[in-house]
Amino acid sequence: MRKPELLIPAGNLEKLRTALLYGADAVYVGVAGLSLRAGSAEMSMADLAAGVNEAHAKGVKVYAAANTFARNTDLELAKKIIPELAAIGIDALIISEPGMLRLIRNSAPQLPVHLSTQANTTNIEAVRFWHDQGVKRIVLARELNLKEVGEIATAVPEMELEIFIHGAMCMAYSGRCYLSAFRNRRSANEGDCSQPCRWEYLLHESTRPDDPLILREDDRYSYLLSSKDLCLIECLPDVLASGVTSLKIEGRMKSTYYVAVVTRTYRQALDALTQQKEKYKCRQEWIDELTKISNRGYTTGFAFAEEKINETSQDVKYIQTHEPAGTVLQYNAAQKRILLGVRNRLQTGGYLELLLPDGIATLTITEMTDKNGNELSEAHSGNEIYLPFDRQIPVGILARQTVKSGGNNPE
Ligand code: SF4
Structure with missing residues (x-):
């Protein structure tokens, strides 16, 4: 093949x-x-x-x-x-x-x-x-x-x-669109779309400006354009x-x-x-x-469509269950620890998944220290922290955590 x-x-x-x-x-x-x-x-x-x-x-x-x-x-x-x-x-x-x-x-x-x-x-x-x-x-x-x-x-x-x-x-049609340029002067045709097609819209009748008709397809949102x-x-x-x-x-x-x-x-x-x-x-x-x-x-978009059709989203907001926790900057084999560049708030007790090219390694944060050896209970975006881990991890590997559980083990 x-x-x-x-x-x-x-x-x-x-x-x-x-x-x-x-x-x-x-x-x-x-x-x-x-x-x-x-x-x-x-x-x-x-x-x-x-x-x-x-x-x-x-x-x-x-x-x-x-x-x-x-x-x-x-x-x-x-x-x-x-x-x-x-x-x-x-x-x-x-x-x-x-x-x-x-x-x-x-x-x-x-x-x-x-x-x-x-x-x-x-x-x-x-x-x-x-x-x-x-x-x-x-x-x-x-x-x-x-x-x-x-x-x-x-x-x-x-x-x-x-x-x-x-x-x-x-x-x-193929991204040729003026909606973003008209709504906030950011033109999709110049690569600067702000995606206003994903926004929530109301219908105003000119003599009743304070009484908008909410365009809803279910009890929350309209998805007409999204x-x-x-x-x-x-x-x-x-x-x-x-x-x-x-x-x-x-x-x-x-x-x-x-x-x-x-x-x-x-x-x-x-x-x-x-x-x-x-x-x-x-x-x-x-x-x-x-x-x-x-x-x-x-x-599957147009892949199997006989007509020029598309599907609108059932949720105007993005669905996000996981977030990046950080990037592996270094692995110290002698000390058996990872240096992680933090992307989102981490806390001890948190549960991370390390995305290896061919699998996933898991890590519960039992302790974390900064570069001066100080113990931390939490870390924030931009911090660089050490996490104990007994397995060699390549530089550049992404770690993630769940959003809803605040980084705790979702199991
Ligand atoms: S993402 Fe939305 S606003 Fe942007 S070009 Fe496409 S249809 Fe227009």
């Missing part, structure tokens, strides 16, 4: 390293000023260069998103950055529109080009058109079902195809059968903990699928793992 590429979002260098640790085949990153994820999910050229070196040392590819819909004022920056990206060894540049393609062809003709899902590629002729333009890979429109994806793969086998298999979904999240873990055999090259996880803005869980879970599932072939079965533990990152309930 052909092994597809597992492609993971890396909003910064820490997330890139986490993706490498947990088994990504490739990562995609934002280029400062040119990607459709503004600010916090873009990387500086220095971080990008470091990330490319570390990824290549492990045989992992790095794709850089320069998929903004470039305006005239963006072109000078693009002209400057494209040769720099080629020089640091980026494996491909992800673009959305032909102006950027022309710039790449002029200044770095050897650089492979991937076409972003933002370009709305939905049919065989469009894929052939982009192939004629020298595009190596297309991230197909999210609105396609797997049957349509398979038809494209059969008709244009020379084009690499990439689809999303996990992450947030948009109510707008989509569930995509999750195709249970139908990976169908996904692979469609003939796609690359399986993409959404979420360059998401946390390091999210990167750890989705990479680890899909890595295990894809390895099992390619080894076991027809005998493969999706394990319940993988489904359970994906419910331990914040989500809005899961859907």
Whole structure:
């Protein structure tokens, strides 16, 4: 069975390293000023260069998103950055529109080009058109079902195809939406969506401003605009059968903990699928793992849809059962203890799960000390603490705890 590429979002260098640790085949990153994820999910050229070196040392590819819909004022920056990206060894540049393609062809003709899902590629002729333009890979429109994806793969086998298999979904067609720009001047089309489609809405009649009609679909909220999240873990055999090259996880803005869980879970599932072939079965533990990152309930989205439909969320709030507790910064084998960079409040008696690439190690906090040896009863985000643990743990491993139990053992 052909092994597809597992492609993971890396909003910064820490997330890139986490993706490498947990088994990504490739990562995609934002280029400062040119990607459709503004600010916090873009990387500086220095971080990008470091990330490319570390990824290549492990045989992992790095794709850089320069998929903004470039305006005239963006072109000078693009002209400057494209040769720099080629020089640091980026494996491909992800673009959305032909102006950027022309710039790449002029200044770095050897650089492979991937076409972003933002370009709305939905049919065989469009894929052939982009192939004629020298595009190596297309991230197909999210609105396609797997049957349509398979038809494209059969008709244009020379084009690499990439689809999303996990992450947030948009109510707008391929993310082309002005709701965020209108509501609070943060444009989704410039990578800065504030997700107002997830908000709660009231209907006001102009002569009765103090008597709003609450748009409710149950006794709490309205979900008219709020989509569930995509999750195709249970139908990976169908996904692979469609003939796609690359399986993409959404979420360059998401946390390091999210990167750890989705990479680890899909890595295990894809390895099992390619080894076991027809005998493969999706394990319940993988489904359970994906419910331990914040989500809005899961859907298979358009994968099996005959019509252009979507599912709205049954809960306007994110579902969050677990939170990151910290990251392993060091393991001292002589003293048998972990140095943990704390992410959320911890307390003695708390119960942690350490997410190893191939399993989970558990730890009850019997004692914790700071770097000066002082005993602590609790620790907070930003602290670095020592925890006794008798087993070697790799640097970068994420620890988590339950949210509701306040870190206590949920059993
Ligand atoms: S506001 Fe909602 S529908 Fe619009 S781009 Fe943002 S996430 Fe998508």
